[in-house]
Amino acid sequence: MPGFAATLNGTRYVFADLKALLACASPLRSGDQLAGIAAETDEQRVAAKMALADLPLRHFLDDALIPYEEDEVTRLIADSHDAAAFAPVAHLTVGEFRDWLLSYQADTGALAKLAPGLTPEMVAAVSKLMRNQDLIAVAAKCRVITGFRTTLGLPGRLASRLQPNHPTDDAEGIAAALLDGLLFGIGDAVIGINPATDSVPDGIRLLDMLETIRQRFEIPTQSCVLAHVTTSLQMMQRGAPVDLVFQSIAGTEAANRGFGIDLAILREAQDAALGLKRGTVGSNVMYFETGQGSALSANAHHGVDQQTLEVRAYAVARAFKPLLVNTVVGFIGPEYLFDAKQIIRAGLEDHCCGKLLGLPMGVDVCYTNHAEADQDDMDSLMTLLGTAGVNFLIAVPGADDVMLNYQSLSFHDVLGLRHLLKLRPAPEFEAWLGRMGMLSEDGRLPPPAADSAALRRLISYE
Amino acid sequence: MNDVTKDIWARWRATTRARIGLGRSGDALPTAPLLEFQAAHSRARDAVHGAVDFAALAAALAPHPSLAVHSQASDRTAYLRRPDLGRRLDPAGIDALSAARGDYDVAFVIADGLSARAVDTHAAAVLRLCLEKLAGWRIAPIVLAAQGRVALGDEIGESLNAAAVAVLIGERPGLSVADSLGIYLTWAPRRGRADSERNCISNIHGAGMSHAAASDLLVWLLRESRRRKLSGIDLKVDPAAALPTG
Numbered sequence: 203m204p205g206f207a208a209t210l211n212g213t214r215y216v217f218a219d220l221k222a223l224l225a226c227a228s229p230l231r232s233g234d235q236l237a238g239i240a241a242e243t244d245e246q247r248v249a250a251k252m253a254l255a256d257l258p259l260r261h262f263l264d265d266a267l268i269p270y271e272e273d274e275v276t277r278l279i280a281d282s283h284d285a286a287a288f289a290p291v292a293h294l295t296v297g298e299f300r301d302w303l304l305s306y307q308a309d310t311g312a313l314a315k316l317a318p319g320l321t322p323e324m325v326a327a328v329s330k331l332m333r334n335q336d337l338i339a340v341a342a343k344c345r346v347i348t349g350f351r352t353t354l355g356l357p358g359r360l361a362s363r364l365q366p367n368h369p370t371d372d373a374e375g376i377a378a379a380l381l382d383g384l385l386f387g388i389g390d391a392v393i394g395i396n397p398a399t400d401s402v403p404d405g406i407r408l409l410d411m412l413e414t415i416r417q418r419f420e421i422p423t424q425s426c427v428l429a430h431v432t433t434s435l436q437m438m439q440r441g442a443p444v445d446l447v448f449q450s451i452a453g454t455e456a457a458n459r460g461f462g463i464d465l466a467i468l469r470e471a472q473d474a475a476l477g478l479k480r481g482t483v484g485s486n487v488m489y490f491e492t493g494q495g496s497a498l499s500a501n502a503h504h505g506v507d508q509q510t511l512e513v514r515a516y517a518v519a520r521a522f523k524p525l526l527v528n529t530v531v532g533f534i535g536p537e538y539l540f541d542a543k544q545i546i547r548a549g550l551e552d553h554c555c556g557k558l559l560g561l562p563m564g565v566d567v568c569y570t571n572h573a574e575a576d577q578d579d580m581d582s583l584m585t586l587l588g589t590a591g592v593n594f595l596i597a598v599p600g601a602d603d604v605m606l607n608y609q610s611l612s613f614h615d616v617l618g619l620r621h622l623l624k625l626r627p628a629p630e631f632e633a634w635l636g637r638m639g640m641l642s643e644d645g646r647l648p649p650p651a652a653d654s655a656a657l658r659r660l661i662s663y664e
Numbered sequence: 665m666n667d668v669t670k671d672i673w674a675r676w677r678a679t680t681r682a683r684i685g686l687g688r689s690g691d692a693l694p695t696a697p698l699l700e701f702q703a704a705h706s707r708a709r710d711a712v713h714g715a716v717d718f719a720a721l722a723a724a725l726a727p728h729p730s731l732a733v734h735s736q737a738s739d740r741t742a743y744l745r746r747p748d749l750g751r752r753l754d755p756a757g758i759d760a761l762s763a764a765r766g767d768y769d770v771a772f773v774i775a776d777g778l779s780a781r782a783v784d785t786h787a788a789a790v791l792r793l794c795l796e797k798l799a800g801w802r803i804a805p806i807v808l809a810a811q812g813r814v815a816l817g818d819e820i821g822e823s824l825n826a827a828a829v830a831v832l833i834g835e836r837p838g839l840s841v842a843d844s845l846g847i848y849l850t851w852a853p854r855r856g857r858a859d860s861e862r863n864c865i866s867n868i869h870g871a872g873m874s875h876a877a878a879s880d881l882l883v884w885l886l887r888e889s890r891r892r893k894l895s896g897i898d899l900k901v902d903p904a905a906a907l908p909t910g
Contacts, residue, residue, distance in 0.1 A: 232745050368680055375680030382676075382684040536744045571708035571837050572744055572778055577701070600683025600693070600701060607838030609705070612683075618691035649688040661672045 208253040215249035221267050223257075224323075225507035226250035227330045229547055233495045233508045233538035240507075251331055255297030262323045268504045273455045274465055279321050279517045288319030299324070300331045303340045303558075310345050317560035322453070322513035325555045329509070334547060337554040338590040344557035346593065348525045349484020350424045350445060352390050352628035354593055355562050360625035361594035362616045363526070363564065364389035367605035371398045373411050379599045380415065381660045386613035387620075387640065387647045390631035391526055391564065391594035392446060392489065394426040398605055405429045406442040413443040419638075419660070422482075422630040424525070426489055431463055431471045438474045445480050446489040446525060447471045453514030456502030465521070472522050483630065486525035486562075492516070493530045494548050495538030508538060509548070513555045520559055526594065527556055528564035531583075533608055535570055542579035545569060549583050553592055564594035568610040577601060577609065584611055588623045595619075621646055681840050701839070707781075708837035713740055714780035716834075718808045721774060724788035728795060730806040731764060733757030733820070737811040750813035753820065757809075761823035764805050770886060771804035771826035771853075775812030779834030781843040786868055786875060787832045790845065793879035794830075798886070814848045814862070821853025828889055829853040830882060835866060844869040847878065849885050851895035861896035863889075 206217045217223040225239040227250035234240035241247035263283065268276050285292075290312070291299055302308055308316075329337065347355040354361050366379030376395060383389055393416075395408055405427045412425035424445040429437070431449040438444050449468060452458050458465075468488075475487035492515040497503040503511060512529070519527045529552035532545040539545045549565050556563035567584045569575035584595060601612035619625070626632055626645060635641050638656040642648050650657040673685030686697040693701070722730045736752045737743035743750050753761070772794070774787045795803065804824045809816055814831050821829030828851050835844040845868040850857055863885050868878045881901070889895045 236746060236748070366682070368682070372679060374676075375682065378676035378679050378684050379682045382682075537747050540745060571705070571839075572712045576705060598682070600686055600697065602683050602701065602704070602839045604681045604838075604840060607836065609839070612693065614686075614688065614691060614693050621691055649690075661676065 206253045206257070208249040210245055210249040210252065213245070213249075215246055215253070217250060217253060220265050221504075221506045223250055223254055224267075224327060224330070224510050227254045227327075228507045228509050229330065231494075231508065231538070231544045231548065232536060232540040233498055236537055237498050237503060237505070237508075239505060254327055255295060255331055257296050257327070259291060259294050259296060259299055259324050262321055262327070267323060267506050267510065268454060275453060275455055275458070275514055275518060278465065278521060279514070282521065283321060284318035286319070287316060290316065291319070296324070296327045297331060299328050300336070303328065304336060308343065310343055313344050313558065314560070317558065320559060322517045322555070322559065323510060325558045326510040326513040329551050329555050332554070334550050334586070337550040338586060341554040341557045341590040344591070346557060346560055346562045348486040348562045350481040350486055350525050351422050351483060352424070352630045353483050354391060354525065354628055356629065358624070358626060359628055360588060360592070360616070360620055360623070361391035361564075361628050362388045363391045363528075363594055363596045364393045365396070365596055365598045365603065365610065366393070367396050367598065367603055369398055369605045371404055371408060373407070376408070376411070377415065377663065381663060382599055383597065383613050384421070384660055385640070385650060385657065386617045387627055387635050388597050388613050388616060389421070389423050390628040392424050392426050394428055394448070394489070396428045396606060400429050400433055402433055402436045402440065405433055405437050406440060409437065409442045409444065415663070418663070420634070422634050431467055435471050435474060438478065443480070444475060444478065446487055447475045448489045448491070450491050450496070451515050451518045452492070452496045452500070452502070453511035453518070454497050454502050454504060457497040457500045457511075458518070460500035460502055465518070468522055484525070486523055488522045488524040489526045490519045490524050491528055491530050492519070492552070493534050494552070495534045498538070499534065509551055512552060513559070516556045516559045516561055520561055524562065526564055527561045528566050528594070528596065529553070529556070530566040530568060532569035532573060532575060533566065536573045539573070541574035542569070542576075542582075545573065545575055546579065546583045546586070550586060550590065553587060553590055562593045564596065565592055566596040566610055568596075568608055570608045580609070580611060581615070584615060584619055588619045588625065617647060704839040707842040708839060711779040711781040711834070711837040711842040716776045716780045716783045716810070718810065721783070721788055721808055725791065725806050728803070728806060730808055731760055732808045732810070733760055735809065735811045735813070735816055740811070743811045747813060750811055751815040751819075753816065753823070758823060761807070761820060765823065765825050766804065767802065768804040768824055768826040769801045769828070769890065770798070771807060771821050771824045771829045773807045773809050773812070773817045773820050773829060773831045775809040775814075775816060775831055775833045777812065777833035777846070778836040779843060782834035782845040782869065783832070785843045786845040789875045790847070790868065790878050790882075791832060793875060794882055797879065797883045815857070817848065817850060818853045818855050818857045821850065822855060826853065827851070828886060828895070830886065841869050841871065844872060847882055849882065849889060849895050851889045851893060863895050863899055863901070
């Protein structure tokens with residue numbers, strides 16, 4: 203393939219190949235600098251964006267970033283591309299595609315029909331030309347609805363994952379955080395535990411515990427122990443109550459191998475979970491987490507920028523019709539996303555790009571203690587994502603995950619955002635909150651009175 | 665929140681360090697837990713951005729000699745952005761270590777890592793206990809490494825010609841613990857060693873592993889490593905060796 207070029211202020215900038223062009227056009231982030239592929243100057247970055255804007259979208263169908271022969275993710279992307287769905291935008295350049303996405307013509311229905319015709323590389327490319335405002339506006343037009351025991355992604359709704367982690371997987375400690383979250387109306391996307399130890403017996407113990415609480419209070423939601431997919435397979439073989447199969451995924455075959463997975467094992471796990479027929483309102487049984495930088499971290503990035511690789515991970519996800527996908531955007535650390543500016547931008551990119559590919563995107567709005575970020579920045583990102591129509595957010599007690607040692611959103615944060623933006627929980631879960639007597643007449647969830655029946659019922663749980 | 669509710673949460677609070685039952689001001693955190701969270705975050709950030717008092721460390725380790733080196737990460741910002749630079753010595757450090765090159769059984773490195781507080785609080789005490797228990801070992805001058813990551817020990821051990829290297833380093837602070845120390849042991853240190861070739865002792869802090877238990881475990885690992893000439897996933901810790909002695 204010949205190189206790409208643009209002339210800016212009398213200087214001709216040349217980019218050797220497509221991945222160099224995409225990397226230089228990517229907004230500044232520390233992970234691309236660490237990989238040595240970021241633009242060296244701001245002007246070079248804009249020149250790359252100009253060259254990228256002139257590139258026909260079709261080009262991405264003929265110029266694989268990672269060779270077809272070497273990478274099963276590339277093969278998945280190429281082999282599953284829907285040319286008929288692509289047709290409405292097939293004549294556009296990347297720059298014209300941005301204009302089209304922002305146009306009134308690109309409404310919810312048109313974007314849903316387009317999704318199977320888009321490749322992750324096209325979506326990553328156009329996102330690099332979009333401002334945060336554009337990422338919010340376009341994502342807000344997308345609607346991705348999935349279901350298991352709750353229906354997620356409906357307009358006017360914001361779901362939440364309740365994450366009651368404990369450093370030693372203590373059942374009572376997990377129950378304490380879980381009950382606290384339920385009192386804030388959290389948990390309609392999933393009640394999901396990151397186990398401290400990834401073992402089959404421990405996972406089954408936690409699943410049984412979640413199942414007991416769910417049935418005791420008749421909560422319409424799904425549970426998940428976020429163990430490795432091979433652990434979940436063994437748990438299912440032993441008859442454990444597995445609602446959702448979780449797995450971290452990445453955008454290259456080599457990075458996925460670093461996670462100990464490939465497409466075949468994901469397919470096997472999906473088939474096993476579908477066979478359990480545990481869903482009531484839908485049969486989306488997979489839950490995936492992703493995050494920019496994971497491929498570089500595994501030394502499996504092929505010289506491709508971290509945002510493009512992140513969107514390639516979404517191509518893996520969409521092959522399995524997941525109930526939930528979320529980017530763990532600030533978890534990976536400052537060597538990949540240095541500060542709040544980079545974390546916020548990446549969170550909006552991940553959400554918009556996932557939605558364009560037809561995924562039920564949520565976000566873990568989070569940071570570590572060595573990143574230049576704090577809870578004020580999480581307030582900003584959470585509010586932006588709320589306006590962008592994010593399917594779900596993750597919440598932990600007091601924003602402090604005592605097992606994974608990072609900060610996410612608090613139960614308070616998600617509740618406050620729902621009230622501020624007039625967003626409601628998933629309908630089945632909302633009806634349960636009503637039955638528990640936790641909702642006021644206007645549908646809000648006020649602080650429980652000390653003698654409230656819900657409070658007494660939940661926290662007297664033994 | 666009245667007294668009855670407080671009592672019920674007290675029962676649950678005993679089961680977890682998680683911030684449960686915080687109450688609500690409208691939808692938001694009440695002022696007291698809001699400020700408690702900020703206090704914890706400030707402790708963690710100060711631990712990341714603080715500087716280790718290496719002069720005090722050298723004094724605490726005397727009469728055992730020590731020498732100071734610096735990684736290629738020039739400051740904290742470079743350290744956080746470029747993990748690769750924190751794993752390599754700057755030229756002055758290479759010269760200093762070459763001058764001290766010998767034939768050592770073990771080299772100890774104290775590196776700031778991600779918590780200056782952990783190093784200031786625990787490193788000298790743990791290392792002095794180890795030195796007492798390693799009579800007869802040929803021990804290199806203690807290397808005090810600024811802006812250092814775990815793998816910096818590979819280049820240090822190689823430069824000193826040490827059979828093994830143990831790196832005592834500040835772990836990434838959480839909100840509940842900001843002064844946790846970790847120790848990484850590597851047999852036959854060479855640049856490019858993989859993490860799977862190291863043994864790790866983590867969570868050394870007031871509410872975690874004691875100085876005595878950590879030094880016992882490290883000395884046991886050092887002896888086993890020397891006997892079997894390896895470290896990492898093939899060197900499994902005997903649970904009895906990890907028992908604290910007080």
